[in-house]
Amino acid sequence: MYRILLFTLLSFSATAQNDSTFIRSIYDSALSGGEAYEDLRSLCKDIGARITGSAEAEMAIYWGEAKMKEYDFDKVYLQEIEVPHWERGTREAGWIKSKDGTLIKVHLLALGGSIGTNGLMEAEVIEFKTLDDLKKANESQIKGKIVFINQPMDEKQINTFKAYGGCYAIRGFGAVEASDLGASAVLIRSLGLPINEHPHTGSMHYVDSVEKIPAAALSTQDAEKLSEILKNGKASFVLEMDCRSYPNVKSYNVIGEMTGTEKPDEIITFGGHLDSWDTGEGAHDDGAGIVHCLEAMRILKTLKYKPKHTLRLVFFMNEENGNRGGQDYAKIVSDKGEKQIAGVESDRGGFSPRGFHCDGPDEFVELLQSFEPGLTQYDLHEFDYGFGGVDISPLHLYYPDIPLFGLVPDSQRYFDFHHAPSDVFENVNKRELELGAAAVASLLYLLDSNL
Numbered sequence: 001m002y003r004i005l006l007f008t009l010l011s012f013s014a015t016a017q018n019d020s021t022f023i024r025s026i027y028d029s030a031l032s033g034g035e036a037y038e039d040l041r042s043l044c045k046d047i048g049a050r051i052t053g054s055a056e057a058e059m060a061i062y063w064g065e066a067k068m069k070e071y072d073f074d075k076v077y078l079q080e081i082e083v084p085h086w087e088r089g090t091r092e093a094g095w096i097k098s099k100d101g102t103l104i105k106v107h108l109l110a111l112g113g114s115i116g117t118n119g120l121m122e123a124e125v126i127e128f129k130t131l132d133d134l135k136k137a138n139e140s141q142i143k144g145k146i147v148f149i150n151q152p153m154d155e156k157q158i159n160t161f162k163a164y165g166g167c168y169a170i171r172g173f174g175a176v177e178a179s180d181l182g183a184s185a186v187l188i189r190s191l192g193l194p195i196n197e198h199p200h201t202g203s204m205h206y207v208d209s210v211e212k213i214p215a216a217a218l219s220t221q222d223a224e225k226l227s228e229i230l231k232n233g234k235a236s237f238v239l240e241m242d243c244r245s246y247p248n249v250k251s252y253n254v255i256g257e258m259t260g261t262e263k264p265d266e267i268i269t270f271g272g273h274l275d276s277w278d279t280g281e282g283a284h285d286d287g288a289g290i291v292h293c294l295e296a297m298r299i300l301k302t303l304k305y306k307p308k309h310t311l312r313l314v315f316f317m318n319e320e321n322g323n324r325g326g327q328d329y330a331k332i333v334s335d336k337g338e339k340q341i342a343g344v345e346s347d348r349g350g351f352s353p354r355g356f357h358c359d360g361p362d363e364f365v366e367l368l369q370s371f372e373p374g375l376t377q378y379d380l381h382e383f384d385y386g387f388g389g390v391d392i393s394p395l396h397l398y399y400p401d402i403p404l405f406g407l408v409p410d411s412q413r414y415f416d417f418h419h420a421p422s423d424v425f426e427n428v429n430k431r432e433l434e435l436g437a438a439a440v441a442s443l444l445y446l447l448d449s450n451l
Contacts, residue, residue, distance in 0.1 A: 019374055019449070022303070023442045027378060029299045030438035036295040037430040039067065040288065040350070044281035044425035051112075051278040052318045053085030053249050060274050061252050064290070064315045068256035071298045073313070075259070078252040081328040083318040085249045086113055088278055089242030092216060096226055097122070097236045104229075106222035107197045108187070109279060110243045111171060111204040111215040112321045121214070122238045123184050127230050131170050134177050143182030146237045149174050150189045150227050152220070153415065160411040161348070164191055164418075171202050175215040185214040185239060189223035191415065197221050198420040201277050203321045214241050253325050254315040258301065262308040267333075268447060269312045270296075270344035270440070273319030273326075273391050280423035284414065287425075288350030288433060290315055292407065295434075296441035307448045309341060316391040319347070326391035334398035342447055343404040345389025346440055349417075350428045351409040352379070353439040357386025359393075360403030368405065371446050380439060382408050405447075407440055 030036065043063060050060045061078065068076040088110055096104040110116075126141065127148045128134040134149060149170045157163035170188045178186040190200040199219040206212045216239065218226065229235050254274065260266065272289025276282020297313050316325035333340060342364075355375075358365045369383045387393075388404025395402050409432075417423040 019446065022445060023374060025303055026299055026441045026445065027438045029302060030295065030434045030441070031431070034295060034434050034437065035298060036291045036433050036437045039294060040283065040291045040428060040433060041425055043287050043290065044283050049278045049280060049282055050274060050276045051086070052083040052251060052275050052321065053087070053246065054278065057251065057275055057317065061254055061317070064254035064274055067294060068254065068313070071301060073256035073258060073297060073301065075257040077255050079255055079329065079332065081251055081253060081317060081324050082248045083251040083324045084322045085246040086321060087244060087246065089116065089244060092241045094216065095238040096229060097238055098229055099233045099235060104225065106226070107199050107219040108216045108222070109199040109201040110241045111217060112201055112277065113204055113206070113245065114175070114215040114241065114243050115212045116241045116243050117185070117214050117239055120238060120240045121185065122236055125187070125226065125230065125235055125237045127227060131174060131177060137181060139181045142178065144184055146185045146187060146239070147174070147178035147183040148187045148226060150223050152189060153191060153193050155193060160193065160415050163193070164415060167191060171217065172205055175204055175213055176207055176210050179210050179213045183213060187237065188215070188217050190217045190220050192220055192418065192420065193415050195220045195224060198422045200419040201279055202419045214239065216241060251317045253317055253329055256297065256313045258297065258307050258311040260308055260310040261306045264310050266309040266339050266341045267312050268309050268342045268344065268444065269314055269340060269392065269395070270444060271314035271316055271391065272346050273317070274315040275317050275320050277320055277419050279419070279421045280417070281425055283423050283425045283428050284349040284417050285419065285423055286319065286347045288428060288436065289346035291433065292346040292437045292440045295437035296444055299437070299441045300444065305445065309448055309451065311444060311448065319390050323390055323394070327394045330394035330398055340395055340399050340402055341451055343388060343392035343395050343402060344440065344443060344447070345392045345404070346407040346436065347389050347391065348407060348409050348411065349414040350433040350436055351413060352432045353407060353409050353436045355380045355382030355408045356443055357382070357384060357388065357406045357408055358403055359386065359388040359406070361401055364403035367450060371443070375442060378435070378439065405443060407436060409436060
């Protein structure tokens, strides 16, 4: 009995030592001679913003496929999907017109999926502090006016994603609620914490039973300005937007694989979304996530790691305004009868990694937590229940018990740049990006070794 116990302890110790040594080599590879930062520069500068249906989105597919082939992954291929095609058109324009006739030009962006204004439109503005306040209003207060929802993100929230979730509904459903009461258009305060001139776009929704009205986001700076003017009396707003939707178009998820040596039919899917909004360069959202995962696979390949299970890297298309890449991927692999055993996603920016969340049964959260002792020296300390990611979430429809893991970077600066013109390569820190790639590679290695 003593010999068996001693053998078990020695085996466990040897495994832990091997894990520690290999993870150290992952971090060394990422931080010295890594390619993450240059790959992100290339995606942002050589391709640019990548909204689905655009030429840039098509070239991003070419870029992704070429990169995977350059890094000599075992398999590289495209998966055909169909995606929405919405265009912003000519640049939006908006002015506050105060009661004395003074015009004040503002910074704004149409919300993704909005209709246009069909030329200049002008109407009186009425302000509501929250979406719930709007819902309580009477049609007589609103009919023919432009509704302005001035609900700020809760700056007291430590996790800024909770602050974002707390007021996402003003963007997602503000147009429906305002139109249902007879409004001619809706303006929202951008979903960002800083007070600055950068407006933040993002997806919004219509319903067939309610008339579609134009929807736009004001910069937080201009939202403050408009609110202050309205305190002193009535004001109107002049707006022009030329955005419109077109028929769906063909697109692709980009896929690369390292084939498993022991259980090749068991697949760990990981990745981020290749598309972005058409402002900025999609550097943090989700260029960083794409590069985290690309670099993770490159590092494992470079270190000559032989995975037990097949590691499948997916650059998903169309997370931002439809999630067709994630939805179609999940259905396609399920229809094929594939055995998906885990999903991993990076879609929270390129800031310093803090750990991982798991959306799955208790046993997988406990497995994730068992990795913590070997990763705390890399400043990873958050290992708990939470959201995996939008792109991988449809896997739960077909694989209800699959564990989905999401990289958790520091969240404090993410909503400075999210969906804004400021989301550019220059606002990503090289070392933080490299640490994120190393964290993803380490998780993939530990999952592959322990599942």
